[in-house]
Amino acid sequence: MYAAIIAILTGDADVLLLVAQRIEPGFIRQDPELPCISYLRQGGDRPVSQSGSSNLDDATYQLDCWAATYAKANELGAAVRNAFQGYQGTAGGVVIQGAFVEADSDAYEDAPDLWRLRIEINIWGEEE
DSSP: OHHHHHHHHHTSHHHHHHHTTOEEESSOOSSOOSSEEEEEEEEEEOOEETTEEOOEEEEEEEEEEEESSHHHHHHHHHHHHHHHTTEEEEETTEEEEEEEEEEEEEEEETTTTEEEEEEEEEEEEEOO
């Protein structure tokens, strides 16, 4: 599913304009080039039936939009939300049944002096 997340982000013109290829798994590096995005899987389900695996993945991902200013973090967050909300199709070789924004929240990280908009996205698709 990570390939799909990156494909959706880099396939969206507004996201690409803001971050280019600055999309990292896990956490951002020290002194990152901004704005940028980090992502990680929060959890999920792989449903099964009496006949075995469904080959589906229902998972929640956390995408963090990092920027030097509150306004830029929110601009990037809006682009990310728009890229995912209601997405259906094939991305990164993965068939996505549906992607939906579940929640978002603002945060200020004092130590690196950065603004962050955290977005939780539920993605329902085929297992890789």
